[in-house]
Amino acid sequence: MTKRFGPTTALDDAGIAIADGETHALVGRNGAGKSTLVSILTGLQRPDEGEVRFSGLAAPALADRDAWRRQVACVYQRSTIIPALTVAENLFLNRQAGRGPIRWGPLRKRAADLLERYGVAVDARALAGDLTVEQRQLVEIARALSMGARFIILDEPTAQLDGPAIQRLFERMRALRAEGVTMMYISHHLEEVYEICQSVTVFRDARHVVTAPVAELPHDALVAAMTGEAGGVYRSRRGAGPGGGTARVVLAARELSLAGKYRDISLSVHSGEIVGFAGSGSSGKIGLAETLVGLHRPDTGTVTVNDTPVRDVPSALGAGLGFVPQDRHREGFVPLLSIAENATMTIAHKLGRHGIVAPSRQRARAVRLIGDLDIKTEGPHQPVADLSGGNAQKVVMARALADDPSALVVINPTAGVDVKAKQALLGAVEEAAERGAGAVLVSDELDDLRICDRVLVMFHGRIVKEVPRGWSDHQLVAAMEGVDA
């Protein structure tokens, strides 16, 4: 299939063949064309060239949505939840009833059953907009699985999920496979591919590169296929970090509490140190990180950056902090503005006098950041909206690093980014630490946390454990689950 968007070729004579009953992984770097393929396979878009066949039969007409939905169900990368409607209605959207009136009582019952069957602890009557990101994702998955289609596509379903939720999803997928359901699975977490997929297809630069059984494509070979060069897992470049006590404290929190989020948190981050935060969903780690950067005001306690109290975001930035917010689409960047403008937004006051932003200095600074983080773009003037997810995330990181911060707070920096970009992003955090910054890294991904000098585990709003570098996955997960506190 070939698919072009204006000057961009998203799919270039690329194809995929998925055998009946298998779970087939599709991997590739950001912008490789995976989601585009999904929209074609689910009948949302028509390919410019090429065709889709199900069991050898031609795909339905584009207008016949019902026929498509009988063939294939999908969890799209972008949320298809409607916030103003209840969970129950979202689950049964456009199939609430036949021609007759909707009977809400039985519909809610069906929804509750469905949620229970898939282990989603959400009230079917709740408004979808009131759910957490994770809960919404689970609702989407439950909906796709419940369609009754024999072929299901999951486009990065785990990007927003934590460990236990991922495991629950995998159990469900295994059960479906046992029932003979075919699946296509997209993820940037390559270990997941080995865990639940039988074969894997790699796309690169809009083209098909290879399809093979997972057993025949070991990790390094897979990464090489994706990137076109040899490579491996990201390995921390640094040895043991500096002994905490001696170096200057750049970021400190004293007895922070915020009702419903976290309680009694105290913390000191030293220059050159990377402190990780782990915790399951709703452990309060994100809320805490957002307080450190001034996005929330704690009920009690204080945050200081380089001994300057943090009252709000501007004061935190002024004191020498840089940060990467949780959700790049929501608060990471302004899509219509250029890379240069987004990357320098926090340092605009340093690019000229009297409130002027000198375009030449802005451009120069942006060019440097683009080089440092290896952002794939045609230049600093390109709107961030035109970038792939990983590159957009790099712009967010660039913004955090633009002012050579002495304190860095980074939340889920690698969510939804490809393996190369992940290395660049983690590398950037490490480099900042090497330059003397102290960093807080909050992540749902254990791999990310390996670069940390110590990891603090949160459970139900409290820090329950501190583990030094060299922890084992089991040790950390147990603490996160609250089994070992």
Added chain:
Amino acid sequence: TTNTPAATGGGGGKVGIDHPRADSDFWNSYIKYVPQMAGELKVETLNPTNSQNDVAKLVNNVQTLVGQGARAIVMAPQDTGAIASTLQQLESKQIPVVSVDTRPDTGKVYMVVRADNRAYGTKACEFLGEKLGGKGKVVQLMGALQSVNGRDRAEAFRECMKSKFPGIEVFEEPTEWDGGKAASMLQTRLEAHPDIKGIYMHAGGVHLAPTLQVLKAKSLLVAPEDPKHVFVVSNDGIPQEFDAIRKGEIDATVSQPADLYAKYALFYAKAAMEGKTFQPGPTDHGSTIIQLPNGLEDQLPAPLVTKENVDDKNLWGNTVG
């Protein structure tokens, strides 16, 4: 005393005309009369403009007309305050202005062609007062607050009622010259006071149809002899009002002379270009010129039309196309 405007010799040149609105039946008749009268009086005119009840548009239009070489301007500023500086500019350019229907509050005008709007209110008051025998309740459907005509009619009606018929209670409804508003207000008022026996409406062109419809719905649209009859005096003198008078649905209207407005507007515009001047006093066409601080006003006759004289061929409402 003569004053000679900078006219091109024997009074040649074109007249620039701005119409105030195209959404009232009274004004639509006036607009129709203008080219007809221009032909009869042999006055050359530029393409008329229309300011849609908006004084800002009126000012723009006058600028445009002057730009096109108008030697005299005929306008009908519905807002009589905000036209002052335009009149000043026209005066400085020695372009005479004839104001139709309304009298600008300040600023020089060559002639105001108008009828005595206070007299409309008084006539309506006297007619209703007599029909009601000096007691009872009446509703006044007023025009817009920012129009001198609306104010003149309302004040004269109010004052006359107070002095001559103190036994009559008057309800005032601000309709903004809008039929929908008039209907709602009248309906509400009739609900509260079913014994209302008289209605004075400021503009038949917009108030007539809704008023009749409300009366009809209340079964009050009955012959004048019937004790349930509500006496209605209208204003403007359009053909539909005459029909209603003939059917006994309303009782009277003031015929505001759309034809004479057009005719004398052009007549004075031509006279101005020819350098003629006028003095206060009676005229040869049955009207009186009065002195204003800022010019002269020719007060054309505006007769009260009732069942007795409704078929009079001299009333413009009986001849308009």
Added chain:
Amino acid sequence: MTSVALRPGVKLARFRDLTLVPVIVLLLVVGAFANPIFLTAGNLTNVLQQQSALALVVLAEALILISGKFDLSLESIVGMAPAVAVMLVVPAASNGFGTELPAALAIPLVLLVGAAVGAFNGFLIVRFQLSAFIVTLAMLIVVHGLHLGWSEGKSLFKVPESILFLGSTTFVGLPVSVWFVIILFALAIVVLRYFRLGRALYAIGGNIDAARAAGIRVDRVLWGVFILGGTLAALAGLLETGRLGGISANQGVGMIFMVFAAAVIGGVSMDGGKGTIFGALTGVLVIGLVENILSLVGVAPEWRQLIYGMIILVSLIISRVVGGKAQD
């Protein structure tokens, strides 16, 4: 994963449709004290009749807003649709076009004209993907321009009986126009609550891509909503013509402000996907009652606008406080 007890939140959200109910009660009490006539059946019926055209346009706008779109041109349809239909029917002597189509066609023609304008709006917005706000702003001017041009700015006094009938007859004690409002609102409430088509409007307004992915024929539904909206506005024009006994060149002009005010204080969101038809109806009632009380109390004319605006502002603030959430 926490099992969040979201029930109270849900309840509050449902209340949003009812936020104006206390305001209405307050107005009824104030009105009753202000004037003994106020609470009589006759007066309240008048309020309903006077607001029936506004109510239908609010219904149309609410449907369009819930679908995430926008239509300003409805106000011009209120005047233009009946005017054009009447001109097609009446003789040239009564300002007709001279076509003199059978009078029985008058009402179908009105509705057809409204539907046609809605279809054209829908074409430009849905198919041509132009901004709804600005398309319908231009169409507001164009449609009124057609009305002015064809009628030469004249009022139409000679209107077929069938049209007057609708606006001026009563049935079982209520004006026919009020019955129209009651039936159409009831229908809309039921369809939007209990039928897939109705729910599709919420889905489209809430997240158009998601609606498309769920198999809703988004373009067709949206287009249909615009056509329905135009038709309802034309029907409103019909009722208004019947009430006023003629069609002035200004019929409907300026109405759209009140339409939005009613819909939004009634809880319909400008962002789409939120609000109910019942809420919109309470918005209409608030506006109607305020107008009626101002008339009955005889507030000095020059102060009416201010009081009016303040009451809208206060209703808005009340619904913010009761609704709890930031508005969009």
Added chain:
Amino acid sequence: MTSVALRPGVKLARFRDLTLVPVIVLLLVVGAFANPIFLTAGNLTNVLQQQSALALVVLAEALILISGKFDLSLESIVGMAPAVAVMLVVPAASNGFGTELPAALAIPLVLLVGAAVGAFNGFLIVRFQLSAFIVTLAMLIVVHGLHLGWSEGKSLFKVPESILFLGSTTFVGLPVSVWFVIILFALAIVVLRYFRLGRALYAIGGNIDAARAAGIRVDRVLWGVFILGGTLAALAGLLETGRLGGISANQGVGMIFMVFAAAVIGGVSMDGGKGTIFGALTGVLVIGLVENILSLVGVAPEWRQLIYGMIILVSLIISRVVGGKAQD
């Protein structure tokens, strides 16, 4: 990574500000053929002067739209701000309040009143988080209501000289009001392009959460924009008062439709974060030229509205075709 060649796309986006330039050229040609007066300096100066108040309100609205908000009440400020200021200054005999403040205060008072209304809007929208559309719709009615109430609906024609001066004097061959427009637009273009504050408006309009997370003091900036908007609208009212020599109770009424039409055909998006001040200016020019040509050509009054609306619609379609993207 795909072989992206996005340059042309970007270039095209820049062109969006210029989409109306061909329309303007076309109008100039049409006008020149239609009437020899048209291209004279005198006539074109008139066009500029006549549009100067509109232009300033469009500037205000464009700033607010770019920041992702909305203000309908500006049209009422155009009338109310100068009226209130004048009433505070002139004696009771000329319809003043009787306060008779020194005449020198007239102009500062006008601007202050505009700023105060903007500040109140900002308070309700930014602090109280009410919907901008509906708050400013209510404020449109309230502010005009204050104007009507205080002035008792009468026009004010005894206006301090200082106010008349601004609207009626020329300087180096151009009316002072046109100089105001030129200078303020130039200033706005430069600030929005090259200053941190200006770029902050785009950031806030483009993604308010991201702007906040980038340390932009969003609330403060937005509030400032509303205050600035109110002040500019008051200045527009000042120029209009000077041009007309008095303040009618209708000053500004109905203007907001044209304001939005100008801004949006000029490429300013209703969704925030998009568009330029230069684009908005071209929108104003198109509207001014169309009005002027319709007057000069002497199109029958009843058909003007239609032609007017059609031209807006066509400009819209042209900018859709040239701009290439679906509109919001």
